Amino acid sequence: MLPASTKCLSAALLLGLTLLLAACAPAKVLYVDQAWVRLSANDDTPSAGYFTVHGGEEDVRLLSVISPVVLRVDMHESMQKGGMMSMQPINSVEIPARTDVTFAPGGKHLMIWGINAAMKQQGKLPLTFIFSNGDRIIYDAVIRKPGDGAPASKDEHDGH
Numbered sequence: 001m002l003p004a005s006t007k008c009l010s011a012a013l014l015l016g017l018t019l020l021l022a023a024c025a026p027a028k029v030l031y032v033d034q035a036w037v038r039l040s041a042n043d044d045t046p047s048a049g050y051f052t053v054h055g056g057e058e059d060v061r062l063l064s065v066i067s068p069v070v071l072r073v074d075m076h077e078s079m080q081k082g083g084m085m086s087m088q089p090i091n092s093v094e095i096p097a098r099t100d101v102t103f104a105p106g107g108k109h110l111m112i113w114g115i116n117a118a119m120k121q122q123g124k125l126p127l128t129f130i131f132s133n134g135d136r137i138i139y140d141a142v143i144r145k146p147g148d149g150a151p152a153s154k155d156e157h158d159g160h
């Protein structure tokens with residue numbers, strides 16, 4: 001007996017590659033959404049950025065996040081150490097296949113320095129997410145005021 005997945009693949013190959021996706025489970029695509037930035041209360045301290053990465057069909061690593069309208073972006077992780085919250089830089093983040101990885105308050109986050117004033121007025125910050133498989137995903141983060149929480153609707157940013 002062949003495993004179900006092998007049978008599926010063989011059948012699909014007989015029918016042609018275009019039918020592969022239709023005949024088997026739909027392919028997952030790597031993408032980013034629910035990105036938002038909470039501005040820091042003053043310009044000397046970094047703002048924080050949050051988002052969710054949805055894993056595709058292969059394991060990848062998120063290598064960095066950049067933006068043409070800020071001075072610098074770092075990836076950080078907050079953790080409890082001896083009852084104190086502290087944070088440290090992280091170089092890359094594993095995005096396992098078909099798995100969601102969320103950057104959220106109290107955990108992984110972006111530290112963003114020097115956000116262009118025009119972006120603050122516009123309320124959007126373009127971010128580019130760079131992955132180990134060569135994918136570059138551009139996504140606009142919603143800019144929130146200091147102290148604000150996550151946007152109420154995940155579709156708020158794209159004008160739906």
Ligand SMILES: [Cu+2]
Binds near residue numbers: 076087111
């Ligand atoms: Cu940090």
